Amino acid sequence: MLTRLIPVSLALALLQVALRFKDDVDLARRLRGRDAGAMRELYDRYGRLVYSLILRIVRNSAAAEDLVQETFLRVWNRMQAFDQERGALGPWVLAVARNRAIDYLRSADAKISAGALELDRLEHPGQFSDFEDRALSLDRARRLKDAFEKLTPNQKTVVELAYYEGLSQTEMAERMQQPLGTVKTWVRSALKTLREQLSEAAAV
Amino acid sequence: MTCEDLRDSYELYSLGLLEGEEKREIEAHLGRHCLVCERNLKDALGVNAMLLSQVPEVVAPSRLRRRVMASVGIERAGWAWVAALAAACAIVVALWLSLEKRAADRELADARRTLQQSVVERDRLEQAFTFLNQPETRQVNFGQGQPAPPRGNFFFNPRLGVLLIASNLPALPAGKTYEMWVIPKGGTPRPAGLFQSGQQGTAMHILTGALDPHMTFAVTVEPDSGSQAPTSDILFSAGL
Numbered sequence: 001m002l003t004r005l006i007p008v009s010l011a012l013a014l015l016q017v018a019l020r021f022k023d024d025v026d027l028a029r030r031l032r033g034r035d036a037g038a039m040r041e042l043y044d045r046y047g048r049l050v051y052s053l054i055l056r057i058v059r060n061s062a063a064a065e066d067l068v069q070e071t072f073l074r075v076w077n078r079m080q081a082f083d084q085e086r087g088a089l090g091p092w093v094l095a096v097a098r099n100r101a102i103d104y105l106r107s108a109d110a111k112i113s114a115g116a117l118e119l120d121r122l123e124h125p126g127q128f129s130d131f132e133d134r135a136l137s138l139d140r141a142r143r144l145k146d147a148f149e150k151l152t153p154n155q156k157t158v159v160e161l162a163y164y165e166g167l168s169q170t171e172m173a174e175r176m177q178q179p180l181g182t183v184k185t186w187v188r189s190a191l192k193t194l195r196e197q198l199s200e201a202a203a204v
Numbered sequence: 205m206t207c208e209d210l211r212d213s214y215e216l217y218s219l220g221l222l223e224g225e226e227k228r229e230i231e232a233h234l235g236r237h238c239l240v241c242e243r244n245l246k247d248a249l250g251v252n253a254m255l256l257s258q259v260p261e262v263v264a265p266s267r268l269r270r271r272v273m274a275s276v277g278i279e280r281a282g283w284a285w286v287a288a289l290a291a292a293c294a295i296v297v298a299l300w301l302s303l304e305k306r307a308a309d310r311e312l313a314d315a316r317r318t319l320q321q322s323v324v325e326r327d328r329l330e331q332a333f334t335f336l337n338q339p340e341t342r343q344v345n346f347g348q349g350q351p352a353p354p355r356g357n358f359f360f361n362p363r364l365g366v367l368l369i370a371s372n373l374p375a376l377p378a379g380k381t382y383e384m385w386v387i388p389k390g391g392t393p394r395p396a397g398l399f400q401s402g403q404q405g406t407a408m409h410i411l412t413g414a415l416d417p418h419m420t421f422a423v424t425v426e427p428d429s430g431s432q433a434p435t436s437d438i439l440f441s442a443g444l
Contacts, residue, residue, distance in 0.1 A: 040269075040273065068272065094257060191251075
């Protein structure tokens with residue numbers, strides 16, 4: 001049922017991702033200035049990725065379109081709180097998109113409650129400033145992809161459940177019918193592997 | 205817990221998925237502006253972005269861009285409705301112009317018809333004056349002294365023909381018309397043209413062409429298409 005997180009992809013896509021993230025300072029400045037052209041550029045730069053991410057999560061094209069609209073509207077409305085000099089526009093847009101989609105899934109499961117507020121707080125634009133340039137480099141993107149491919153199936157599954165289905169470790173344990181401790185070990189080891197690969201790339 | 209104890213929890217925390225003690229600990233560290241935890245959280249957000257951005261890309265519907273722009277007030281929602289409205293307006297204008305043109309054409313045709321009738325009427329009057337002005341024209345009246353029959357005159361000119369001016373003509377039923385006849389002495393009536401009376405029961409009719417002076421002129425009521433021989437009684441007649 002679960003699909004692979006990273007299908008056969010694409011050095012080119014990674015290059016695009018890295019370049020997209022690095023070239024956002026001027027765009028952010030214009031967005032804060034309510035420049036309509038900048039909004040079009042933002043959509044042209046991230047619209048396809050945002051739609052793909054949201055569709056991957058909600059698996060419903062009509063809902064995905066609604067959520068893409070909500071994502072960009074939220075970014076536009078909260079732009080004044082974004083640090084135009086040191087903020088990371090791409091990671092913020094993706095976080096908003098992911099959280100909108102996860103919130104939609106939770107709403108569909110009647111699990112709104114405190115979760116929505118927490119997602120709202122975690123995607124505050126102020127969280128996405130002071131990123132190191134190297135954090136979003138092409139080399140790190142490639143290394144992350146390679147590292148993910150090397151994860152065990154259970155590790156890949158728990159990463160997918162966290163990023164694309166918004167399940168907590170307790171919910172993962174229920175879904176996978178595994179002890180909570182085992183799931184926590186898979187999650188911790190998977191994220192540690194990914195993080196270490198990125199750290200090595202950063203140190204090079 | 206130390207920052208190192210929490211090292212593997214920042215990604216889940218930033219995704220809103222961390223629970224229990226670990227979540228409370230991270231929030232406590234961040235609450236007191238723990239620089240290590242703040243740095244680790246930024247790193248975790250970077251990892252998240254890198255992972256999320258590697259989702260297989262699919263093409264978004266083209267309408268979505270317009271919709272997004274409309275939602276932030278940059279473009280009007282769906283230029284399609286504007287195009288549809290413009291098209292509808294164009295159709296209405298075209299229809300209106302078409303109706304206007306048809307009305308104008310109709311008015312023009314009416315005017316031409318009126319003008320044509322006026323020209324015909326003028327020609328007939330000129331013809332009548334010509335009859336009346338000719339010295340050889342002879343006048344024969346009919347209906348004189350009778351209470352309410354048609355009355356009038358035949359003006360005969362052997363070279364030009366005969367002019368009939370009548371009044372008190374009865375209104376005709378639908379599908380009927382007046383027909384004039386020339387009747388040679390001892391001969392059978394010959395058709396001499398159809399005519400209608402005006403609203404006041406008056407009429408003028410001209411038969412052009414040379415005629416034998418010994419003729420009788422008569423009028424009957426006939427079907428609209430006319431007859432080759434009288435089919436009703438003579439309404440009035442006069443002879444030279």
